[in-house]
Amino acid sequence: MQAFLKGPSSISTKPLSTKERGTTATAGGSGEGKRVRPIPWVEKYRPKCMDEVAFQEEVVAVLKKTLQGADLPNLLFYGPPGTGKTSTILAAARELYGPELFRQRVLELNASDERGIQVIREKVKRFAQLTVSGSRSDGKPCPPFKIIILDEADSMTSAAQAALRRTMERESKTTRFCLICNYISRIIEPITSRCSKFRFKPLSDKIQQQRLLDIAEKENVTLSSEAISYLVHASEGDLRKAITLLQSATRLTGGKEVTEKIVAEIAAIVPQEMLDGLLAACQSGSFEKLETVTKEADKCLADGSDEFLQLIGLCAVVMQQLS
Structure with missing residues (x-):
């Protein structure tokens, strides 16, 4: 992601004239001279409210009705990546708490990096036990609970999920949980039964x-x-x-x-010519190493390897045989 961000400009050591100093001070005072920090477009154009979420009409409609009563059950969002799961819950949290209380009431964790039982016992439990206070400045009702977002929850260990289940039970009065995952089958049944499940469709x-x-x-x-x-x-x-x-x-x-x-x-999509060569090799059956390499790639995929890398390796073997 750093490739998208420009580094800071070098600081000039040349002294400023009186006119330049005055201009700089004026710009700094008005806020016009401040340099805008570039951000990735994914974050720049992330939906800020529920109405901006694309192609998930059913999920948005149910959540809107739920938010009208300033209440929220435990949630489980699942579906393919890039379909708006994280953006939806963040937009819902902003509508619930407003910009002032959003940072105080919402804890977002990526369970693929912090997926052990120790994280559940320390970070999640500590945040869930905090009492909530304060009211929205715009006069709208503020719910008396916090929200903990666990992204990529299907990467959590079984022990961590079991500990999370107990925390969900104990802190139900002060905390709501939103679990986000790609594969709901990797979430244990005691957790799925305590959540309202929403499936996110691939975008058209x-x-x-x-x-x-x-x-x-x-x-x-x-x-x-x-x-x-x-x-x-x-x-x-x-x-x-x-x-x-x-x-x-x-x-x-x-x-x-x-x-x-x-x-x-x-x-970096595999060229169609390479895929055609792979198909022809499979049909001819004249390559002795092809079956062995295919079995190795299949095992690597079962162990969680990247699909694209395995396909590239398989195509490389075909190209070697064709050359």
Whole structure:
């Protein structure tokens, strides 16, 4: 992600004149001279309210009705990556607490990095036991509970999930939990039975194209129609991936038109010629090493290896045989 961020400019040691000092002071006092820190487009265009969440009408409708009573059950969001799970709960929390109390009432943890039982016993339990106080400045009702968001909860160990279940029971009066995962089958039954489950659908091609066009217009990026179609194809329903690819392609072109070829280079998709060669090799059955390599790749996938890397390795063997 650091590739998107520009480093700080070098500080000049040349003394400023009286006029320059006055201009700088005026700009600093008015706030116009402050340098805006660039942020990734994924965060810049993340939905700030429930109405901005795309293509999840059923989930948004149910949550809106729940928020009207300033109450919320324990939640379990599951579905493919990049479909708005984290953005939805963050937008709901902002509507519940407002900008003033949001940071005090919401704890967000990535369970893939902090997935052990010690984290549940320390961070989660300590935050859940804190009492809530304060009211919203706009006069709207403020719920008497906090929200703990556990992203990628399907990476938590079984012991950590068991400890989380006990914490959910004990702190039900002061805390609500929102678990976010890709595979609901990896969450133990005692937790799923205590949560309202919401499935997030992969985004349609039309929705992705519209969001990409909106971002391109706001960022003054020229996009060809073929590039938009290729972005949607490469992302496979993952809007976050599509936005990241668009930003990477824009930085690569340096402000010029983003074409299909540029997007293909950024996405690093296996060329169709290589896939055709792999298919022909499988049909001919003339490669002695192919079956062995295929079994090894299948085992690596079962152990959790990256699909793209295994496909590249398999294609490399085919290319060696063809050469």
